[in-house]
Amino acid sequence: MSGGLKERFIQLPQDFLWGSGTSAFQVEGNVSGERRTDWDDYFETDKGRKIVAPAEIGPNWWSDEEAEKDFARVAKLGLNAQRFGIEWARIVPEPGVVSREAIKRYRRMVDRLHSLDMLPMTTLFHTTLPLWLAKRGGWQYSGSRTAFGEFAKIVANEFGDIPVWLTINEPNLTVSFGYLNSYWPPGKSDPKAALHVYNNLIGAHREAHKAIKEVLPEARVGNANAIWWLRPENPKSASHRLMARLTNYIINLHFVSKVKESIDFVGVNFYNGYYIKFKPQGRIETDEAGLIKKLPFGETKKPDVFTSDFGWPIVPDFFLDSLSYIYKKFRKPIIITENGIADEKDLYRPFYILTHIVALHEAVKRGVDLKGYFHWTTVDNLEWREGFKYHFGLIGMDPKKPDSKALRRSARLYGEIARSEVIDVNQLVEKYIPNEQKREISQTVSRLEAK
Ligand code: BGC
Numbered sequence: 001m002s003g004g005l006k007e008r009f010i011q012l013p014q015d016f017l018w019g020s021g022t023s024a025f026q027v028e029g030n031v032s033g034e035r036r037t038d039w040d041d042y043f044e045t046d047k048g049r050k051i052v053a054p055a056e057i058g059p060n061w062w063s064d065e066e067a068e069k070d071f072a073r074v075a076k077l078g079l080n081a082q083r084f085g086i087e088w089a090r091i092v093p094e095p096g097v098v099s100r101e102a103i104k105r106y107r108r109m110v111d112r113l114h115s116l117d118m119l120p121m122t123t124l125f126h127t128t129l130p131l132w133l134a135k136r137g138g139w140q141y142s143g144s145r146t147a148f149g150e151f152a153k154i155v156a157n158e159f160g161d162i163p164v165w166l167t168i169n170e171p172n173l174t175v176s177f178g179y180l181n182s183y184w185p186p187g188k189s190d191p192k193a194a195l196h197v198y199n200n201l202i203g204a205h206r207e208a209h210k211a212i213k214e215v216l217p218e219a220r221v222g223n224a225n226a227i228w229w230l231r232p233e234n235p236k237s238a239s240h241r242l243m244a245r246l247t248n249y250i251i252n253l254h255f256v257s258k259v260k261e262s263i264d265f266v267g268v269n270f271y272n273g274y275y276i277k278f279k280p281q282g283r284i285e286t287d288e289a290g291l292i293k294k295l296p297f298g299e300t301k302k303p304d305v306f307t308s309d310f311g312w313p314i315v316p317d318f319f320l321d322s323l324s325y326i327y328k329k330f331r332k333p334i335i336i337t338e339n340g341i342a343d344e345k346d347l348y349r350p351f352y353i354l355t356h357i358v359a360l361h362e363a364v365k366r367g368v369d370l371k372g373y374f375h376w377t378t379v380d381n382l383e384w385r386e387g388f389k390y391h392f393g394l395i396g397m398d399p400k401k402p403d404s405k406a407l408r409r410s411a412r413l414y415g416e417i418a419r420s421e422v423i424d425v426n427q428l429v430e431k432y433i434p435n436e437q438k439r440e441i442s443q444t445v446s447r448l449e450a451k
Pocket residue numbers: 023026169170173226269338376383392
């Protein structure tokens with residue numbers, strides 16, 4: 001028994017989905033140069049040119065067998081599901097043109113997943129747009145909703161054997177990074193445009209949902225939401241509580257409330273969380289980890305816990321809070337569509353995985369209808385503006401050498417979890433958690449259970 005942990009066995013539902021996830025752009029690479037998205041274009045501009053070196057081709061999933069080899073690696077661990085993206089710009093490279101070649105490539109991936117007994121879950125929009133659409137104004141263009149619906153229909157017609165669909169990944173980040181703080185393409189800082197884009201994303205989700213359901217009435221359709229959970233800095237203060245509630249609603253849950261009639265589940269991307277308090281100051285500021293520090297009426301504080309290479313705090317208790325709250329509010333099944341950590345040396349990932357699974361189990365014990373957990377990410381990949389600097393993968397690699405792919409030790413821990421009917425938490429702590437983290441994990445787990 002480690003660090004005073006009492007006997008602890010946890011069990012998740014039999015048909016629970018254990019997977020890992022990727023997005024098309026982050027893993028496919030563009031070795032042949034034929035992909036034309038707004039992000040490919042951005043990486044050719046002065047601002048973007050230095051982010052990725054030409055030799056950094058990353059996991060190279062577009063080339064035959066690279067994706068398939070990674071699927072086999074995670075299947076062997078015992079995972080029974082895989083999230084992957086279908087790149088809009090590949091399927092519809094020009095308006096009105098459908099690429100049979102691209103469809104064939106994705107078909108091979110999906111077939112391989114089936115042959116490995118892995119359930120495929122796909123994402124239709126994950127940050128990147130076809131360049132032709134971006135040139136028409138991207139999500140500001142009035143035809144973007146219909147164009148997205150048409151794309152969804154093409155894919156649904158081809159891939160009737162994909163049972164779970166995510167329309168739009170993290171609409172809140174697309175809006176804030178692309179149209180408020182100009183961090184991502186199209187690099188705008190324009191609240192009016194941001195609002196317009198937000199409404200178009202809601203419309204685009206609905207169009208895609210309708211298109212998929214018309215072709216595949218049995219398919220489960222949702223979207224993936226970035227949940228950056230805020231807790232009141234002082235839970236006894238009514239103004240702090242109000243601030244947390246309002247901010248959680250506006251930045252995390254508003255989109256879900258707008259599309260709740262057209263989702264079968266809520267997709268949750270959870271990485272970290274902060275404290276917040278009421279403090280009028282009229283401006284927005286972000287911290288070194290890119291997270292909100294100041295809001296017009298509030299100020300955030302980073303919890304004093306272990307952090308990732310990105311500087312993000314590890315807060316499984318915030319994860320539990322968010323799941324309970326989201327379920328209570330929407331009464332829809334939940335899929336954890338992303339959860340993971342930038343940790344090149346794999347120092348904290350075992351701690352991260354284990355404590356978040358304990359939190360997940362606590363949520364299930366409280367009645368939350370959880371259908372699956374997709375760890376982010378399958379293999380080290382292109383982390384948007386940060387290039388290949390951060391390593392989120394269960395499979396680690398040197399971005400210049402696809403041959404260097406190797407499972408991290410934490411992937412084995414995750415595999416043991418996925419394979420076990422009954423998970424023996426203490427045994428996994430003993431086996432995977434370094435001694436200097438044992439006290440912290442024991443306290444964290446006890447705290448999660450006491451909540
Ligand atoms: C995104 C991923 C990204 C991850 C880690 C999520 O916001 O969906 O594309 O890699 O966070 O930053």
